[in-house]
Amino acid sequence: MDKRPFTIASFDQFLAEGKFMGMKCSKCGAFRIPPKPMCSQCYSTELEWVEMTGKGTLSAYSCVAVGTTMMVEEGYDRKNLYCTGVISLEEGPRICAQIIGADSNNPESIKIGTPLKVGFVERGKGEERRTYLAFNP
Amino acid sequence: MDKRPFTIASFDQFLAEGKFMGMKCSKCGAFRIPPKPMCSQCYSTELEWVEMTGKGTLSAYSCVAVGTTMMVEEGYDRKNLYCTGVISLEEGPRICAQIIGADSNNPESIKIGTPLKVGFVERGKGEERRTYLAFNP
Amino acid sequence: MARKLNRGVAIVGAGMSKFGAFPDKNSRELLVEAFIEMMGSIDKGIDPKDIEAFYFGDAAGEAFEGQGHTAPIMGDWLGLLPIPCVRVENACASGSVAIRQAMLSIASGMHDIVLAGGAEKMSNLSTTRVTDTLADFTDVYSERSAGFTFPTAYASMATAYMAEYGARPEHFMMVGIKNHRNGALNPKAQFNSSILDIMNSKISKAKGKGGAIPTWKDEMDFLHDEGANPIVAWPMRLFDCSPISDGAACVLVVAEELVRRFTDSPLYIIGSGLASCGPLHDRDRLTSISAARVASQQAYEMAGVKPQDIQVAEVHDCFTIAELVAMEDIGFYEPGTAYKAVEEGATALDGPKPINPSGGLKSKGHPISASGAGQVVEIWHQLREEAGLRQVPIKNLRLGLTHNIGAHGSTCSINIFERR
Amino acid sequence: MARKLNRGVAIVGAGMSKFGAFPDKNSRELLVEAFIEMMGSIDKGIDPKDIEAFYFGDAAGEAFEGQGHTAPIMGDWLGLLPIPCVRVENACASGSVAIRQAMLSIASGMHDIVLAGGAEKMSNLSTTRVTDTLADFTDVYSERSAGFTFPTAYASMATAYMAEYGARPEHFMMVGIKNHRNGALNPKAQFNSSILDIMNSKISKAKGKGGAIPTWKDEMDFLHDEGANPIVAWPMRLFDCSPISDGAACVLVVAEELVRRFTDSPLYIIGSGLASCGPLHDRDRLTSISAARVASQQAYEMAGVKPQDIQVAEVHDCFTIAELVAMEDIGFYEPGTAYKAVEEGATALDGPKPINPSGGLKSKGHPISASGAGQVVEIWHQLREEAGLRQVPIKNLRLGLTHNIGAHGSTCSINIFERR
Numbered sequence A, B: 001m002d003k004r005p006f007t008i009a010s011f012d013q014f015l016a017e018g019k020f021m022g023m024k025c026s027k028c029g030a031f032r033i034p035p036k037p038m039c040s041q042c043y044s045t046e047l048e049w050v051e052m053t054g055k056g057t058l059s060a061y062s063c064v065a066v067g068t069t070m071m072v073e074e075g076y077d078r079k080n081l082y083c084t085g086v087i088s089l090e091e092g093p094r095i096c097a098q099i100i101g102a103d104s105n106n107p108e109s110i111k112i113g114t115p116l117k118v119g120f121v122e123r124g125k126g127e128e129r130r131t132y133l134a135f136n137p
Numbered sequence C, D: 001m002a003r004k005l006n007r008g009v010a011i012v013g014a015g016m017s018k019f020g021a022f023p024d025k026n027s028r029e030l031l032v033e034a035f036i037e038m039m040g041s042i043d044k045g046i047d048p049k050d051i052e053a054f055y056f057g058d059a060a061g062e063a064f065e066g067q068g069h070t071a072p073i074m075g076d077w078l079g080l081l082p083i084p085c086v087r088v089e090n091a092c093a094s095g096s097v098a099i100r101q102a103m104l105s106i107a108s109g110m111h112d113i114v115l116a117g118g119a120e121k122m123s124n125l126s127t128t129r130v131t132d133t134l135a136d137f138t139d140v141y142s143e144r145s146a147g148f149t150f151p152t153a154y155a156s157m158a159t160a161y162m163a164e165y166g167a168r169p170e171h172f173m174m175v176g177i178k179n180h181r182n183g184a185l186n187p188k189a190q191f192n193s194s195i196l197d198i199m200n201s202k203i204s205k206a207k208g209k210g211g212a213i214p215t216w217k218d219e220m221d222f223l224h225d226e227g228a229n230p231i232v233a234w235p236m237r238l239f240d241c242s243p244i245s246d247g248a249a250c251v252l253v254v255a256e257e258l259v260r261r262f263t264d265s266p267l268y269i270i271g272s273g274l275a276s277c278g279p280l281h282d283r284d285r286l287t288s289i290s291a292a293r294v295a296s297q298q299a300y301e302m303a304g305v306k307p308q309d310i311q312v313a314e315v316h317d318c319f320t321i322a323e324l325v326a327m328e329d330i331g332f333y334e335p336g337t338a339y340k341a342v343e344e345g346a347t348a349l350d351g352p353k354p355i356n357p358s359g360g361l362k363s364k365g366h367p368i369s370a371s372g373a374g375q376v377v378e379i380w381h382q383l384r385e386e387a388g389l390r391q392v393p394i395k396n397l398r399l400g401l402t403h404n405i406g407a408h409g410s411t412c413s414i415n416i417f418e419r420r
């Protein structure tokens, strides 16, 4: 069992290793993604890392024409929209992530309920370059 | 009499023209530098611009080795300190400003009570370049 | 359990600057404008030296103007020093949360006469930097890292809402059309014109230039044109989004014993609710903001009134979808039915449930920290029947409500006002 | 006029994280540490679901971590949603101002059990960017434009103080030496070592490397060495300045009727003062902070005690000069005499007027928004006589005071605590 602390730093480290890890409370079973060092349901600090299957469905989304600097620097703009949204995971919890490989320039073609599979995306320049969570249809 | 609004924008405009202008309340006589659109003493909005003589004395100062980005970009650092402080103006009010021409690398040589005369200093790059208030011994 | 304050509290004065884009004015100068109007609104006058504390809502002074610790600085500009000046930051709900803190500080017995308000100066920054600054209010480790902007969060709620309830993008557009119609009657509004006016003015301009003349049939046709109304974050387009604004608003809050010293037509704060929720993915539903349901429940219980008793409301329409969600969360309409009410005109100025008579954030403008206080300024005018052309035509006006959201719902602040 | 609250308020629990530089922890995670310690400090325990509101002091989450609207996010991390979570920003006074708002919200009757605290994560940024961020708290149009940094503002007060009262830079150094001695006894302190220890450790390191061995005679000699103790803003040198820190602290505040449910050794907040002043040049004096004089006056009057009654105090020593000014402003010493008291050892841990037994911001660390709450955590331990090695050796300890400054004095927040 992985002994890393239940911090954002650990979560990001896992992502960099290509692992999508969830925090699960050993006491009440609640998931928290990203992790918290204390269960926000029952206040327990007996927590465990669980590798998520990465399967889920699309619950909400948007195709973005006016993005943040990070996304603009990745080449997204009014002509090249990106899709992001909320994914309901097989294990129960939900998470926000970019949806890669959706037809972002045709937002109406994207359907809520679409099955998705976890992927990863790198963004940022130089030392800032990091792996982020993403999902694919 | 100058009719510009009693705003920071006007004050900065005056500085760019090489004028050190104070806001004086026509009702209670209080000075406010930089200006406010309402007298913070008596709440009157009957205000006037007064050109200051620019004469004053040094009331407090520091010689700075670790400056803000603006000052670092002007070339100040641990080897080249800048002096800034509080000046008591002939007309009564005080103001903060950089002290140009003081021996900033020998802070102990600078004396409180030193007579000063208004000057102006330009800082910033490209479009950001502006005139700031400064004083000289 | 309904809460009762240890002392009643009322609003006896309210003022705001014009909302818009003012390159030569900073937030301090805009707040002075609001303050002067507020002072003038106090029927029997006041000596400002009697003000004992100041709660200042400010969401992002650092990012917009390079100025933090803004409360004492604003206090200085208003001539209020050395009284306590406290800055409150709950994103776009900062203004109304400041008013709530003023209320609590009076009910506590610490103060009797307190100023509260907000100001923001947003128009100095580029759109991208404004987008970044507002995105800072979402959760940096889950939402922002997923590329969420502020519009994106609401746009995601919009796609969930469409899928769940069968609403169409046209319903969002109807909210914008309604709010622009109201704003056209509000001289303080940033867009002091209807969408039809805007469309016609674009046609006139095109004619003047002698180029191709657009052939929009009506407002809806105009809003469907990607050129005229481009996507920001689909399904939210330009005219679904509140603008980038500068502005300020403030109110004077006093203890009940002192009310008649200032006015015979005060607004009592009879209910107040404040609640929080987590990032979008952790919420119970994606088509409703739980913080708004909890906060409005608190406020109704404290006030002892029901949603159907409220006669006029200002709700947080930072995006058109937000107004629909708000109407349902505060119990005016059942979940999934607000868009039909808008379609039927129920929430128009002359409808049975007028919402955002001021024009809302969409048309009045959204200087984020001023907006919550600006809503209260509107309810002040409406309940005192001083709202001019946009006065809601309801008899015996007595009860109004403000619904103010921080970020994409992480904070919701509700206040209920009664004119006595 | 002395103010009386409509309801008494006490602190029944207090906790803090270690202060320091923690690259792998963000402010949320540090606040969870403080919260867990706080929960453990409540003698008779508590169900966290009984907490009704949260006031979170945060000076610059946007700049330090790219996160605004931090109150509900912290509430999420602490498992407190959907309760009201309000962010308070009064620069480095944010933590104690949050505690004051908790007190007022309870006295108002709105809440009975309220969490308050602060957290800051500063060590991610470069020194220049930290300097810029803190400089944002000064007035951007007068002080910042004159090149003022945070240390510069206090350094300017220091030159005025030296000129007016004949103090020398050595007096500032003595404050640092005293506070480091205290911090050496505090396991939570960022610098858990005296300046002598630091000096000796540098000598050992030099010996280990086989290079030139420094020949400092004593602490004072070490502090006069520009290499060991470089100028930041003359006369403030490195060891005159509090460090860049990460950390969090929080307290649980409850209504007097509920106190015994939680502990038999509570700290009542018997006095509270909060006041503001303008930029340095607009103040009545340059060697004193008028906001601190006004706020302490309010607090003493409310508490019905005098400066000489206070047995232990934590004052805001962000810079060594600040501690001298603080001691005079809160009436412990006459203007221009505090430096002599320090020289005589009066404010040492075993002196008649112990100040900053925790090590102060200088040695304990200064995660800016956590600092004000951290001061209260120290007074909690001192008055309950649980401070271990740094317990002040005063009999019948009953009264403590905290003096917390926002920016360079634009805000001052004073609280007086009584153990009952």
Ligand SMILES: [Zn+2]
Binding pocket: A025, A026, A027, A028, A029, A030, A039, A040, A041, A042, A043, A044
């Ligand atoms: Zn659990």
Ligand SMILES: [Zn+2]
Binding pocket: B025, B026, B027, B028, B029, B030, B039, B040, B041, B042, B043, B044
């Ligand atoms: Zn005047």
